[in-house]
Amino acid sequence: MKQFQADYDVIVIGAGPSGSLAAALLNQRNYRVLVLERTHFPRFSIGESLLPQSMRFLEQANMLEAVEAAGFQFKDGAAFSCGERYEFFDFNEKFTEGWGTTYQVQRDRFDKILADTAEAQGVSFRYGQTVTDFQYEADCARVVVENENGAIEELSARFVLDASGYGRVLPRLLDLEKPTTFPPRTSLFTHIQDNIVDERYDRNKILITVHPEHRDVWYWLIPFNEGRASVGVVAEQAFIDNMAGDAEQRLRQLIDESGWMASLLANAEFDTRVGELTGYACDVQQLSGEGYALLGNAGEFLDPVFSSGVTIAFKSASLAVEVLDRELQGQAPDWQQEFASELQQGVNTFKEFVEAWYDGRLQDVIFTSNKNDPVKRMISSILAGYAWDTRNPYVKDVKRLNSLAELCRQM
Numbered sequence: 001m002k003q004f005q006a007d008y009d010v011i012v013i014g015a016g017p018s019g020s021l022a023a024a025l026l027n028q029r030n031y032r033v034l035v036l037e038r039t040h041f042p043r044f045s046i047g048e049s050l051l052p053q054s055m056r057f058l059e060q061a062n063m064l065e066a067v068e069a070a071g072f073q074f075k076d077g078a079a080f081s082c083g084e085r086y087e088f089f090d091f092n093e094k095f096t097e098g099w100g101t102t103y104q105v106q107r108d109r110f111d112k113i114l115a116d117t118a119e120a121q122g123v124s125f126r127y128g129q130t131v132t133d134f135q136y137e138a139d140c141a142r143v144v145v146e147n148e149n150g151a152i153e154e155l156s157a158r159f160v161l162d163a164s165g166y167g168r169v170l171p172r173l174l175d176l177e178k179p180t181t182f183p184p185r186t187s188l189f190t191h192i193q194d195n196i197v198d199e200r201y202d203r204n205k206i207l208i209t210v211h212p213e214h215r216d217v218w219y220w221l222i223p224f225n226e227g228r229a230s231v232g233v234v235a236e237q238a239f240i241d242n243m244a245g246d247a248e249q250r251l252r253q254l255i256d257e258s259g260w261m262a263s264l265l266a267n268a269e270f271d272t273r274v275g276e277l278t279g280y281a282c283d284v285q286q287l288s289g290e291g292y293a294l295l296g297n298a299g300e301f302l303d304p305v306f307s308s309g310v311t312i313a314f315k316s317a318s319l320a321v322e323v324l325d326r327e328l329q330g331q332a333p334d335w336q337q338e339f340a341s342e343l344q345q346g347v348n349t350f351k352e353f354v355e356a357w358y359d360g361r362l363q364d365v366i367f368t369s370n371k372n373d374p375v376k377r378m379i380s381s382i383l384a385g386y387a388w389d390t391r392n393p394y395v396k397d398v399k400r401l402n403s404l405a406e407l408c409r410q411m
């Protein structure tokens, strides 16, 4: 065991899903954990559609009961539309065993539930605290925090987990950022009172709609309870920049062009400010180093199309805690092998799916009727978040998508 006296065993930067989950799992193992969060909860966050795989992590952290009690919108699959075409995946019909259902969550409430549950379990949280610096020397990590009055404090820990999401605290401070291979895309989004009356619309599924003319422009419609929904569009930055009007006018014009989704939302009330995010895809050179590891979006973020963000954030937290536990017990785990490479297995599966979505291969697979049932179950598994199950041939060798797309095109 290392002998120095740090203020905490672990400091976690950020109280989003990856930070709260990691903190709760470390607390289960009796480590002294402090979470430092820049904002005050509840606070808005995008990323509202969960995948069934995430339920396993909520169970692990003893958070599932609190999430279930919150009454979020039930979710059992994903539906896809483009012009007249409509296909859906039922996540109960999948290759990998495990949860086949989950929720669509307003993230301000969801993130607060996770943080409050972790706090009730014994984790310390401090809000309104921005981490501005990190140093690691002689087995001790030191972070500098600034509160809202400008007061500065230094805190020490044996290890720091960076769960700061788009804040990307350690990637910036340690110069770890690496350009992503995806082109910069922009997303416009808002919450609405959807007033949908069409009985063909299935509120238990996220609806992903492809623009009838531009296959790389797509929309999400994520139903919440009480008739509310999250709606958004994603397109290359230049495409959005070339449109006239402000963010709301651009979003509404694109929804008007969406086909079935436009008619679904014909009576919708746009009662919330439209948000805009650009260039959110990011990557790093390494996911861990002396005294630190990066979780969730602080590491890599791919793309929102398969709602994989929170699931990857949870997976990274769960993997990191396993490895960190052994490090804190004085062992010398191989972070690259046991954390980064393990995480990358599923991230790479999603990455290939994202690339195949935008180049059209996956859309050809999804919209081909007459699908071979066992193959559909394998694709359904990955869409449900089971992207680390190497028994699934499409996880083990994700390039199989090429021949599947080819086959679908010939049907």
Ligand SMILES: Cc1cc2nc3c(=O)[nH]c(=O)nc-3n(C[C@H](O)[C@H](O)[C@H](O)COP(=O)(O)OP(=O)(O)OC[C@H]3O[C@@H](n4cnc5c(N)ncnc54)[C@H](O)[C@@H]3O)c2cc1C
Residues within 6 Å of the ligand: 013, 014, 015, 016, 017, 018, 019, 036, 037, 038, 039, 045, 046, 047, 048, 049, 050, 051, 129, 130, 131, 132, 163, 164, 165, 166, 167, 168, 169, 187, 232, 277, 280, 295, 296, 297, 298, 301, 303, 304, 306, 307, 308, 309, 310, 311, 313
């Ligand atoms: C357009 C879009 C749509 C998306 N849709 C989905 C979806 O449907 N489903 C899904 O699963 N994912 C979705 N995502 C991704 C999802 O938003 C993220 O992957 C997820 O929130 C990552 O969680 P996290 O814990 O890594 O970070 P975050 O949730 O970003 O939390 C990070 C926390 O760190 C805090 N912080 C930042 N800087 C500091 C600092 N210096 N000091 C202290 N605290 C700090 C922040 O205030 C924040 O609370 C979407 C993303 C985008 C861009």
